[in-house]
Amino acid sequence: MSKREDYEARVEAFLLPVMEENHFELVDVEYVKEAGTWYLRAYIDKEGGFTVDDCEMVSRRLGDWLDKEDFIDESYILEVSSPGLGRPLKKEKDFKRSMGEQVEIKLYRAVDRQKDFTGVLAAYDENTVTIRYEDGSESTFDRKDIALIRLAFDF
Incomplete structure (x- = not known):
């Protein structure tokens, strides 16, 4: 398993119970490098639509956990968002x-x-x-x- 896949799997494992607890759906987690900057992205959704407050709550919980665990070597930008209308089919x-x-x-x-x-x-x-x-x-x-x-x- 590559470092990228390991990071994504660990974040997904943390987020799945958070998603279940809040009746959200974890659409995808990706760790990608774009224009020289690493991004850790979690795409989440829920029936009826995802709100900014939902995003903020998940972002805070994930950010606090990542700070505590500190397993990602590179500096990165954390993004939690809805996959939007152009959601790719992956799973x-x-x-x-x-x-x-x-x-x-x-x-x-x-x-x-x-x-x-x-x-x-x-x-x-x-x-x-x-x-x-x-x-x-x-x-x-x-x-x-x-x-x-x-x-x-x-x-």
Whole structure:
């Protein structure tokens, strides 16, 4: 397990009981480096919507625990937020909840000179994702080739 994966797993293990206690959902935890700065992000949600007070409470509890445990070597910025409308599908529960919904898929490399695809999530397993287009045809993508998959929104 990489250092990044270890950090994410430890934070997730701490947050899961906090989520359960408050009837929240832990959507994701990520430890990433962007523009030379490390970020530890916890994405949380709840039915009916997430408030600033919810965010502050989780941020304080997580921050206090991280200060006490002090297991992250690098300096980092802690962020606790809602995943927003453009929430990526990452975990089994995300895919299950999104079956039959319109999704956007962005690939790392083009397929037939195209990297972006939109269709209804028709099937998935641990290795592939299948979408159905309006004309009834389908495309199946290897998960390792998918840079991002999220719910699609018409504005």
